Amino acid sequence: MRFKTLVAVGMAGLLALTACGGGETTDDATGAPGSGQGTTSEGQDGGAGGEVGVFTWWAEGSEKAGLEALQAEFEKNYPNDTFINLAVAGGAGSNAKAKLEADLQNNNPPDSFQGHAGAELYDYIVADQLEPVNDVIDGLGGTDVFPENLLNLLTVDGNIYSVPSNVHRSNVVWVNPAVLDEGGVSHDAPADLDAWLADMETLKGAGVETPLAVGTAPWTQLHLFESVLLAELGTDEYNALFTDGDWGADGVRSAIDKYAQLLSYANTGGADDWPQATDMVIDGNAAYNVMGDWAVAQFAQRDKQEGTDYLYWPTPGTDGTFLFLADSFTLPKGAKNPEGAKDWLNTVGSAEGQLAFNLAKGSIPARTDVAPDEFPPYQQSAMESFKNDAFASSIAHGAAVQMAWSADISTAISKFWTDKDADSFHEGLKQAAESNR
Amino acid sequence: MWKKWQGFWLVLPSIVLVLVFVYGLIAQTFATSMAPLTRRTFAGNEQVVSPGGFDNYAQLLADERYQRALWNLLVLTIVFVGGTMLFGMLWALLLEKGVTAEGFFRSVYLFPMAVSFIASGTVWKWLLSPGIGDHEAIGLNRLFIMFGLPELQSRWWSDPGPFNMAAMAMPAVWQLAGYVMALFLAGFRGISEDQREAARVDGASEWRIYRHVLFPQLSPIALSALIIIGHMSMKTFDLIYAIAGQNNYVADVPATLMWVQLFSQRNAPVAAANATILLLIVALVVIPYLIYTNRTEKGGR
Numbered sequence: 001m002r003f004k005t006l007v008a009v010g011m012a013g014l015l016a017l018t019a020c021g022g023g024e025t026t027d028d029a030t031g032a033p034g035s036g037q038g039t040t041s042e043g044q045d046g047g048a049g050g051e052v053g054v055f056t057w058w059a060e061g062s063e064k065a066g067l068e069a070l071q072a073e074f075e076k077n078y079p080n081d082t083f084i085n086l087a088v089a090g091g092a093g094s095n096a097k098a099k100l101e102a103d104l105q106n107n108n109p110p111d112s113f114q115g116h117a118g119a120e121l122y123d124y125i126v127a128d129q130l131e132p133v134n135d136v137i138d139g140l141g142g143t144d145v146f147p148e149n150l151l152n153l154l155t156v157d158g159n160i161y162s163v164p165s166n167v168h169r170s171n172v173v174w175v176n177p178a179v180l181d182e183g184g185v186s187h188d189a190p191a192d193l194d195a196w197l198a199d200m201e202t203l204k205g206a207g208v209e210t211p212l213a214v215g216t217a218p219w220t221q222l223h224l225f226e227s228v229l230l231a232e233l234g235t236d237e238y239n240a241l242f243t244d245g246d247w248g249a250d251g252v253r254s255a256i257d258k259y260a261q262l263l264s265y266a267n268t269g270g271a272d273d274w275p276q277a278t279d280m281v282i283d284g285n286a287a288y289n290v291m292g293d294w295a296v297a298q299f300a301q302r303d304k305q306e307g308t309d310y311l312y313w314p315t316p317g318t319d320g321t322f323l324f325l326a327d328s329f330t331l332p333k334g335a336k337n338p339e340g341a342k343d344w345l346n347t348v349g350s351a352e353g354q355l356a357f358n359l360a361k362g363s364i365p366a367r368t369d370v371a372p373d374e375f376p377p378y379q380q381s382a383m384e385s386f387k388n389d390a391f392a393s394s395i396a397h398g399a400a401v402q403m404a405w406s407a408d409i410s411t412a413i414s415k416f417w418t419d420k421d422a423d424s425f426h427e428g429l430k431q432a433a434e435s436n437r
Numbered sequence: 438m439w440k441k442w443q444g445f446w447l448v449l450p451s452i453v454l455v456l457v458f459v460y461g462l463i464a465q466t467f468a469t470s471m472a473p474l475t476r477r478t479f480a481g482n483e484q485v486v487s488p489g490g491f492d493n494y495a496q497l498l499a500d501e502r503y504q505r506a507l508w509n510l511l512v513l514t515i516v517f518v519g520g521t522m523l524f525g526m527l528w529a530l531l532l533e534k535g536v537t538a539e540g541f542f543r544s545v546y547l548f549p550m551a552v553s554f555i556a557s558g559t560v561w562k563w564l565l566s567p568g569i570g571d572h573e574a575i576g577l578n579r580l581f582i583m584f585g586l587p588e589l590q591s592r593w594w595s596d597p598g599p600f601n602m603a604a605m606a607m608p609a610v611w612q613l614a615g616y617v618m619a620l621f622l623a624g625f626r627g628i629s630e631d632q633r634e635a636a637r638v639d640g641a642s643e644w645r646i647y648r649h650v651l652f653p654q655l656s657p658i659a660l661s662a663l664i665i666i667g668h669m670s671m672k673t674f675d676l677i678y679a680i681a682g683q684n685n686y687v688a689d690v691p692a693t694l695m696w697v698q699l700f701s702q703r704n705a706p707v708a709a710a711n712a713t714i715l716l717l718i719v720a721l722v723v724i725p726y727l728i729y730t731n732r733t734e735k736g737g738r
Contacts, residue, residue, distance in 0.1 A: 094683055098700040119479040123703060126477045209572035216567070216595075217682055243480050269568030269595065270575055272682075285572075402479055404486070407684060407701035411502065415686040419597040437480045 047078025048339035054329075055103075055110035057096035058361075059089035062297040066361030070165075073356050074347040081340050086110050097403070104129050109332035111341040117164050117326035118153045119242070119405075120398030124330070125156050131331040132159035136342055140349040145367045149391050150326065153399065162328035163349040164366035166358050169293045169382050170394045171227045171323035174278060175311040179287040182206050189313035193231050193258050196316040200265040203287055212266040213277040213286035218414040220274050222396040222406075224290045225413060228262065229255045231317025235390045242393070242400045247433040248426075256422050256429075263417075281310070290315055292325070292397070296378045297362040306377055314385075322389040325397035326366055405436035463716065470494070470709035487706040497710045506689040512602040513609075513690060514670040520610035521666050522659070525617025532618070533625040543622070546615035554612070558679025561608040565680065567595035594681065594688050601687055609676060613669070617662045624658040625651065657733070664726045668719050691715045 052074075058067040064087075071083050088096035093114075100113055109129070115121045124130050137160050143151060146164065154160050177187050183199075183206035190196040200211040214224055230238045232255035237245060241252075267286065271277040278298045280286040289295070299310050306312075314321070329348045331341050347353045354365035359374065364383045372380045393399035395406060412428030415421075473489025487493050497503050528546050532539050549557065564576040569590045574582055578590040593604035628651060636646045674692040681688035684697050691711055699708035 098696075101700060101703075122479045209570070218684055267568060267573050269566045269592075270573045272562070402476075404476070404702045404704065405478075407697060410684050410701075411686050411697075414684060418595055418687045435484060435486075437478055437482060437484075 047081040047343040049080040050337045050340050051082045051084050052340035052344050053084040053086050053110040055086040055113035057093035059087040062362050066357045069356040069360040073353045078343045081343055109334055111335045111337050112329050112344050116398030117328040118399035119402045125161050130161045131333055133331050134160050136345045145369050162330045163345045164326045164328040165348045166363035167326045167366050168363050171315040171318045172293050173313050173315050174281050174289045174295050176281045176287055177311055179284055190316040192317045197261055210267040211287045213280035213289040214266045215271045215273045215277040217273045218410045219396050221413045225259050226395045227290050227315035228259045235321045235392050238392050247430045321392050322385050323392045325394040325399045408432035466709045466712055470713050472706045474706050486704050493706050493710045497707050506691050506694045509602045510690045513606050516603045516606035517609045517670040518666050521614045521617045524614035528618040529621035546618050549612045550616050554676040555679045558676045562680045565593040567592040620658050620662050624655045628654055671719050
């Protein structure tokens with residue numbers, strides 16, 4: 001008898017399991033609440049209603065503040081919609097992208113997710129995971145308010161697949177003038193990489209052990225390398241590398257050599273990621289750090305004053321070029337609340353949304369019609385460059401290359417960091433281009 | 438009839454679950470590893486990422502990075518297994534003699550095991566920081582400088598040499614030696630005092646008692662410890678991910694490389710091939726052990 005009870009329990013368990021499985025499929029079939037309601041056109045008063053799940057990797061610091069500012073703007077404009085924050089923490093989105101990949105594979109996309117504008121989104125587009133958002137972009141003003149070359153990067157086969165929210169500059173050197181004074185080095189930006197290297201030699205002679213700060217995380221090294229590559233090749237040749245340019249060219253090789261020389265003036269450990277590397281400049285342990293302009297928030301946080309406590313220039317040799325990366329928001333196929341997602345995209349792309357978001361995050365608006373007056377001095381200067389400079393796309397931040405390619409380049413970079421073998425680095429870069437372009 | 442089958446019905450749910458979620462997924466992984474993959478690139482080309490079939494395996498095995506990962510795994514496993522066995526045995530020997538406050542020491546040695554690899558990895562990342570010299574040494578290197586032994590500074594796992602992963606085994610040994618100690622201690626306690634008494638009466642020295650009476654009886658435990666630690670080492674992911682970060686060439690092992698292949702290189706077939714080979718490697722170690730224990734258990738009956 002006891003056995004029979006056990007058998008009954010076992011069978012009940014099995015039945016319960018199959019029932020659970022069945023339950024989930026019916027859930028998917030009927031769709032989530034909210035999908036039925038807001039089928040009318042976007043931009044209606046109060047929004048489409050329902051929950052809008054937004055996936056980002058903005059979980060900390062100024063990024064989180066920016067997202068909250070955007071959320072406030074969204075809730076003000078679309079009171080019917082409920083904002084659901086699906087942020088996943090982790091530097092440059094490394095963990096978030098893995099989670100997102102799993103969600104997309106399982107046909108369980110968020111209503112909108114953040115992605116680096118450019119090649120990185122292309123993977124999602126060819127995998128047929130994104131809906132075009134031409135109507136949203138057109139509604140916002142199209143090329144009247146967004147730079148044309150930025151929209152071109154987001155356009156595939158005539159369709160635009162995301163709404164850009166903000167732009168960052170990658171080729172910026174952050175400088176501690178007090179350390180420069182130790183070696184009697186001028187505060188002005190050196191004209192080119194050679195002049196910069198000479199300054200580092202002077203600083204090292206004056207007792208500055210590590211004139212240059214760099215993180216041990218491969219992406220921070222790639223971030224430095226892309227600036228060097230741009231400086232050695234020039235804008236056009238650099239941009240051509242991602243279409244039909246020659247990675248075996250002498251310019252690439254001399255960029256590798258210059259990069260190796262720069263590393264010989266850099267720390268070999270101690271700074272894991274960019275915040276620690278930037279701290280080395282703030283604390284006077286290093287004179288220079290090449291980092292994207294989100295670093296300005298780090299200086300502000302430590303109450304440092306521009307001009308006296310820190311300076312910034314475009315990486316020597318890249319003046320006049322804006323090495324850019326941009327974040328943008330998408331509309332995934334199969335989103336549960338597409339109309340709500342469009343409300344979100346309209347907020348992201350609006351002038352008010354971009355003002356609120358970028359003031360908090362420390363980046364600059366992707367729209368060109370946002371008045372610069374309210375921004376701090378650094379952002380004003382970046383907005384000025386963004387309007388006038390030539391454009392180049394960042395490798396480290398998904399604008400120029402797809403994820404697979406940037407992973408291969410990162411591997412070569414991280415190998416070079418330990419073995420300093422320039423030939424094998426160059427070979428690695430050539431191979432990465434061959435198998436990913 | 439019902440009585441005859443009721444045992445089967447009882448285990449059926451778990452059999453079904455194991456079939457679906459273990460063997461079914463293994464089969465799915467193998468199927469994925471044979472799939473071809475082409476990718477349309479941003480520059481407008483079609484790239485064959487994985488050719489499909491066993492060529493996927495050939496491509497993976499020929500990859501210099503994968504070979505490096507396998508070598509790293511070998512170094513890691515040898516040092517990890519050797520280190521835990523050595524320290525586990527040493528501590529068990531010390532405690533086995535009945536020291537005062539044995540319970541306290543036992544806890545001290547066992548506690549690291551309660552910490553997750555991710556948490557301890559974060560601390561060890563700092564301890565094993567590669568900076569050398571007074572201006573940038575932190576962690577262990579700084580300690581060496583403070584003790585006046587600057588020549589002992591090392592780049593640890595960041596060293597370009599072939600044996601850098603020995604440093605990566607340090608935190609793993611620290612964490613699991615206590616577990617091996619507990620296994621051995623239980624083994625020692627399972628041997629009755631009479632045997633030692635008898636050996637002493639026969640005039641055996643203390644060393645000979647260990648060598649000829651105690652150690653032989655510990656060999657099944659040593660084998661279990663070897664297998665448990667060995668297969669843990671082969672599957673190590675979290676510790677290395679916490680210490681070296683993702684996509685770090687020098688510290689790659691197959692498990693971390695698989696993560697990179699799947700999520701960064703977005704190459705599911707090669708990642709699945711990698712996973713399948715890893716499963717085979719672990720099986721090579723575990724299956725003979727299972728056969729062996731099966732035989733000895735049968736023999737014991």
